[in-house]
Amino acid sequence: MLRPRPRGTIRLLDRLSCPVTRPQILYLQFRQFSSLPTRSAPTSSSSVQPDSDRVPLRKQLKQEAKALRAQKRQRKESEEASREIWELTVGVEIHAQLDTTAKLFSRAATSASDLPNSNVALFDLAFPGSQPEFQAATLLPALRAAIALNCDIQPVSRFDRKHYFYQDQPSGDIANPAPPEPFARNGYVDLYDYDGIAREDGERIRVDIKQVQLEQDTAKSQEYPPSSQLLDFNRVSHPLIEVITMPQIHTPATAAACVRKLQAILQACGAVTTGMELGGLRADVNVSIRRRGEAPGNNHYDGITGLGQRTEIKNLSSFKAIEDAIIAEKNRQIAVLESGGVVEGETRGWTIGSTETRRLRGKEGAVDYRYMPDPDIPPLVIGEDLISRLQDTLPTAPDQLVVELTGPEYGLSIEDAKPLIELDDGARLEYYQDVVDALHSIHPGQDDITRAALARMAGNWVLHELGGLLTKADRAWDSEIIPARSLADLVDHLQRKLITGPTAKQVLAVVFEGDHRPIPQMLEEDNLLLRPLSREEYLALAETAMAQNPQMVEQIRSKNQLGKLGWFVGQMMRTGEKGRVEAPKAEEVLRELILGKA
Numbered sequence: 001m002l003r004p005r006p007r008g009t010i011r012l013l014d015r016l017s018c019p020v021t022r023p024q025i026l027y028l029q030f031r032q033f034s035s036l037p038t039r040s041a042p043t044s045s046s047s048v049q050p051d052s053d054r055v056p057l058r059k060q061l062k063q064e065a066k067a068l069r070a071q072k073r074q075r076k077e078s079e080e081a082s083r084e085i086w087e088l089t090v091g092v093e094i095h096a097q098l099d100t101t102a103k104l105f106s107r108a109a110t111s112a113s114d115l116p117n118s119n120v121a122l123f124d125l126a127f128p129g130s131q132p133e134f135q136a137a138t139l140l141p142a143l144r145a146a147i148a149l150n151c152d153i154q155p156v157s158r159f160d161r162k163h164y165f166y167q168d169q170p171s172g173d174i175a176n177p178a179p180p181e182p183f184a185r186n187g188y189v190d191l192y193d194y195d196g197i198a199r200e201d202g203e204r205i206r207v208d209i210k211q212v213q214l215e216q217d218t219a220k221s222q223e224y225p226p227s228s229q230l231l232d233f234n235r236v237s238h239p240l241i242e243v244i245t246m247p248q249i250h251t252p253a254t255a256a257a258c259v260r261k262l263q264a265i266l267q268a269c270g271a272v273t274t275g276m277e278l279g280g281l282r283a284d285v286n287v288s289i290r291r292r293g294e295a296p297g298n299n300h301y302d303g304i305t306g307l308g309q310r311t312e313i314k315n316l317s318s319f320k321a322i323e324d325a326i327i328a329e330k331n332r333q334i335a336v337l338e339s340g341g342v343v344e345g346e347t348r349g350w351t352i353g354s355t356e357t358r359r360l361r362g363k364e365g366a367v368d369y370r371y372m373p374d375p376d377i378p379p380l381v382i383g384e385d386l387i388s389r390l391q392d393t394l395p396t397a398p399d400q401l402v403v404e405l406t407g408p409e410y411g412l413s414i415e416d417a418k419p420l421i422e423l424d425d426g427a428r429l430e431y432y433q434d435v436v437d438a439l440h441s442i443h444p445g446q447d448d449i450t451r452a453a454l455a456r457m458a459g460n461w462v463l464h465e466l467g468g469l470l471t472k473a474d475r476a477w478d479s480e481i482i483p484a485r486s487l488a489d490l491v492d493h494l495q496r497k498l499i500t501g502p503t504a505k506q507v508l509a510v511v512f513e514g515d516h517r518p519i520p521q522m523l524e525e526d527n528l529l530l531r532p533l534s535r536e537e538y539l540a541l542a543e544t545a546m547a548q549n550p551q552m553v554e555q556i557r558s559k560n561q562l563g564k565l566g567w568f569v570g571q572m573m574r575t576g577e578k579g580r581v582e583a584p585k586a587e588e589v590l591r592e593l594i595l596g597k598a
Ligand SMILES: Nc1ncnc2c1ncn2[C@@H]1O[C@H](COP(=O)(O)OP(=O)(O)OP(=O)(O)O)[C@@H](O)[C@H]1O
Pocket: 045, 089, 090, 091, 092, 093, 244, 245, 246, 247, 248, 284, 286, 287, 288, 299, 300, 301, 307, 308, 309, 310, 312
């Protein structure tokens, strides 16, 4: 049984030992945009904003198929990469919005509101005298993420204040942690063939995760010509996690696969709200190159030495953008080095559809931020019992889902299993599980082979037949459109050959349009059930089959070779009206005609 992801927030707050002794923060309900002067300054790395690069849900299925097809191309790319003079190295950082209704440091809610500046506390605006008040509830999705990413959870960690003041982050930037005290570190993510990695030997690639840290999001800003900016502070202090991988990725396709996998894991464990398509997750990629077979580069990162100089491309919002930006940046660095130049450490940007990255600014060193332990937030103490409780209740991880869905119980192909897991934020998988459960409840005690056959058929109908109707109607996923029980009834009738495939499709379309009669009733009322063949029809079919191979009829008669009856049964099923010939009845009639007994 696949364990569903949790709905809502698990309430374990009493188990958190993070004393909150701060004075209560007052809410501010000012409903106007505040207008502040514009300054051309860096956008925060943690800013997660929707943009035009969003992919409509209905396109996801197509994209999944495309991604799997791209595997072949990627393998070729990997073979080529290993022959190249220049070796590429990539490390990624992702920022993801946590699935929680609490802000990180104030009591305002995070719920999306159309009304600008309606979820804002005094601290979110850094009002003099207001203080941060850590909301322990935000820790739960963050911990789920860290556990799902195989991290060690630190029993004690601290929040550090980064000195960075900008209008979209009035209280500066507080994060857990600045080194050396992250709440989670030393994790890893495994990438398999089916994740779309580029590796010739088909082995998995393990990318280590340096750490997971908690951060706060920034305000939404919007240009207000000619010289102003509008700010909506609802998003300030919305909790984010930053996941930092080690520089262990060596092809653009693997980098995209890594972010895709991180997103799948974070969504599956219920840590984040939405994926890249809806702006809930962004990636920064760090890119360097070094010449193969020559003295290693001078750069190092967390114990990995000999690296080339990295540049960082910020705020990528699609898997394609990740791949394209890395390719462009790699080519740029090669051109710089081959013309005798030096790659500079800098932050660069990427625009969808462009072929070049562009310089945004030089890289600020860590020292610039003047990190210091935040004096207003006590150390975070995470109890063992909380970690083990979260470990025990973590939903099934995507890799485990792949193993189960492609295993004997469900028998799905990897091409079907992958999109079922990833589509619609897990809702499609939950629905599929409901359909399978309903199928099993219709006929309890079925043998394993029938159960797997039903599960496989259900996969096809949930993904392709229902998916096709959604695409055609341009509708987003909704588990209510076709009740799971109705789809189960359809699949069951089809499997028992009580209706034909075309009839099943026709009925699905009718239910999709809103006819909610129970399926058995609809099939009866609309006269769609296959009428069982009469004895005369069976006899006629048997005689036709026997006339095709009189020698075999003779062999069965004279040598009692009953095994050969199967051939005639097959013939009858092929020539009989679609799906109406039942094998046991066909054999009964054949025995009667050939051997003179039933
Ligand atoms: N030489 C290199 N080549 C490629 N990637 C590198 C290299 N050195 C470090 N990286 C990657 O760069 C990233 C550094 O992230 P980290 O958050 O530690 O620092 P940062 O980018 O300076 O901080 P931030 O962007 O969050 O302000 C990691 O993913 C790491 O793997």
